[in-house]
Amino acid sequence: MRRSPFRSSPRLWRRGAPTALALTALTLTTAPATAAPTDPGGHCARLTHLRVPGAELQQAACLDELTTAGTVATGHTGHTGHTGHTDPADWAGLTPKDLAVPSGVPGIQIDGYFPDTSTTNTNHGWNHDAQFVLRMPDRWNGGLVVAGTPGNREQYANDRAVADRVLAQGYAYAATDKGNTGLAFHRDGKAPGDAIAEWNDRVTQLTRAARATIAQRYHRPPSRTLVTGLSNAGYLVRWQLENHPELYDGGVDWEGTLWRADGPNLLDFLPKALRAYPVYAAGGDGAEEARRQMHAAGFPEGSEFLWPYHHKVYWDLTQRIYREELDPGFDGATEAGTPYCATGTPACDTDYDYATRPDEVRQAVARIALTGRIGKPLITLHGTLDALLPISQDSDVYARMVREAGRGFLHRYYRIEGGTHTDSLVDAFPGRLRPLTPCHHTAFTALENWLRTGHRPPASGTVALRAGQDSVTLANSCSLDTGKAPGVSS
Incomplete structure (x- = not known):
């Protein structure tokens, strides 16, 4: 095109x-x-x-x-x-x-x-x-x-x-x-x-x-403009507050994708999953070592029950199409690689190694990379059992970037115990996961209060999953209380 x-x-x-x-x-x-x-x-x-x-x-x-x-x-x-x-x-x-x-x-x-x-x-x-x-x-x-x-x-x-x-x-x-x-x-x-x-x-x-259109209808511009979204749209929230803070009063980032030229990014950890998971799934002598490799790549302990679904639906496809966007030369004239190719196959995404790719690949990622230099209040949510964008390789890193950029006073970060990347999986695995949608609703309200009254949200930390909640309650309520006293920074 x-x-x-x-x-x-x-x-x-x-x-x-x-x-x-x-x-x-x-x-x-x-x-x-x-x-x-x-x-x-x-x-x-x-x-x-x-x-x-x-x-x-x-x-x-x-x-x-x-x-x-x-x-x-x-x-x-x-x-x-x-x-x-x-x-x-x-x-x-x-x-x-x-x-x-x-x-x-x-x-x-x-x-x-x-x-x-x-x-x-x-x-x-x-x-x-x-x-x-x-x-x-x-x-x-x-x-x-x-x-x-x-x-x-x-x-x-x-x-x-x-x-x-x-x-x-x-x-x-x-x-x-x-x-x-x-x-x-x-x-x-x-x-x-x-x-x-x-x-x-x-x-x-x-x-x-x-x-501008709102000003036409209501005869005045918005008194506040908020930006929000999940996954790739969470990345967009981060990028907007870093690059155009003048347009917004704040935002809620729901497990945004992290892009960094020097990593981590999904081109780092997805190939590792494509290599290790088939060995783990096959069982046998190499299975335990493969499981350790999955954990080392960032896929959290306790998320193993989610791995078969993500291998079938997400990991291979996501790796290939985003690699094609940022490193099309890896597989030459082939478009977006070969699905589920075995390690050792020429130009196979299973063997992709971001760290050894030419400098122009990192330059392409640098065009879209995040810095952590947010200019307006931001609340970030991420599930601890995210098996597509592992929390240790994504929002944990982004929260550190925000602090290192000196913007921690503008940030709150909530690790949602039992949350995963897609809320529909809560229905597929009843009793094992919690949805993030109600946590987003609560975070949005917390952001509103932060902007309107200056009352800071609860301190950053892990939001525990209380046992015994029914599915309707889980789908419609979420407290962001981390058990810590609110502070002035994350």
């Missing part, structure tokens, strides 16, 4: 104009227009006057319900792709089945896209990347929450985990597909690292555009 025009011209978006259950109004625009003053009160007020700066296309709808309690019903999937106001396939597997669904949030939803040349996102039949969704409730609390998407999913991926709750609290909500989607995201851009670098730019672009 050709390189995104936003990647080659980061200020492209500024060239625009100034600043659910029942579908009652619909507008489709492809060109900017000047907003006329009108009464901001009432259901879906100013719908026809709203323009998202820089959007190449936007589609605005007045909905009686902005949460998934309604948006699932106001859309459908057809031969042109998903055309509604959310897509359950986009958020499948990210939340526990017993998570409550709030409702009673009428307002305006705007779907659209910014100029881009890649075409992996098929939502609405647009076949166009840089798609976004912006939701503005009638009863607004003055805030805006911005999110990228986890994995390589599209703009509705956070609708159950994040959007439902913040909308019910009165926040406006905006999310982006990050500018490229799907398992072949690495085809976007011209140089190694281009596709991931675009993710960061697209979040910045959407934040600015969403703030």
